[in-house]
Amino acid sequence: MSNDQFFTATALHSWKQVVGRYSDGIAPRTDEELQKRVAPGKNRLYYLLGHLTAVHDRLFPLLGIGERLRPDLDAAFISNPDGTLPDPLSGAELKALWNEINTKLTAALERLTPQQWLEKHTAVSDEDFAKDPTRNRLAVVLSRTNHLSYHTGQAVLAK
Amino acid sequence: MSNDQFFTATALHSWKQVVGRYSDGIAPRTDEELQKRVAPGKNRLYYLLGHLTAVHDRLFPLLGIGERLRPDLDAAFISNPDGTLPDPLSGAELKALWNEINTKLTAALERLTPQQWLEKHTAVSDEDFAKDPTRNRLAVVLSRTNHLSYHTGQAVLAK
Secondary structure, eight states: OOHHHHHHHHHHHHHHHHHHHHHHHHTTTOTTGGGGSSSTTBBHHHHHHHHHHHHHHHHHHHHHHOOSOOGHHHHIIOOOOOTTOOSSSHHHHHHHHEEEEEEEHHHHHHHOOHHTSSBOTTTTTHHHHOOOOTTTTHHHHHHHHEEEEEHHHHHTTTT | OHHHHHHEEEEEHHHHHHHHHHHHHHHHOTGGGGGGOOOOOOHHHHHHHHHHHHHHHHHHHHHOOHHHHHHSIIIIIIITTTTSSOSOOOOHHHHHHHHHHHHHHHHHHOOHHHHHSSSBBBSSSSHHHHHOOTTTTTHHHHHHHHHHHHHHHHHHTTO
């Protein structure tokens, strides 16, 4: 492997590890348990799962690697806070969707060449990218990996 | 810049962003506020800050980039859970130490060449590294960046 390939393999390994850790924590939770809150008055596990699912679904167009599976979920899980809209899916359906989206995402990321990891993501203009070339696909994936870790830290607090 | 340099610059940018976000959240907290818990019965903000400070201090020897500043803090913040030992420092002292350690760490990371980012960290044997060359310095930094995000997600819950 070249240096380039080691860099992308290491970043991808971190992504898979963090997705795997959260998925393992969520897998055994029943629909009832997903209704628990991470702390009094804070988000339900169900809402966090929906939020993370919608945010990861948005990575397909943001990284230019495919079409979204469920753009309709943004209203319940991104545009509005927990409890605003009726829950659009059961907990079991949401868990299945989370797994489906991440399996497809990871497969698409594995197909990227090192050069493609360094290309700009679709939400930055050519002009802005010329000024700051770290606004690339890798930056987005590192950012979303950390976003997932942030909410994983919250999810483990639910009692 | 070469591809190698873009990869390391992007990873370093993510590290700085996550350290900056947590530091900004902690900076205005008084010693009294640092005694708040992230959720009922869970860690105090003070303990989390000490834990993160000690874990980041350990990066100097783990990455082979310097000596630890305060190995004596492991007992209070890594080997034992919150509330086991007396608090070794005031909140203000701990915040100053957090900033000092991260300033030195970031400066040391900025001096690493791309090749050095891909070298093994000091806790993996030559043999194991030959089997899995993603056990490099970059993997450690990505892992600690996510560890910090994990606890940042908890810290924002404290009321």
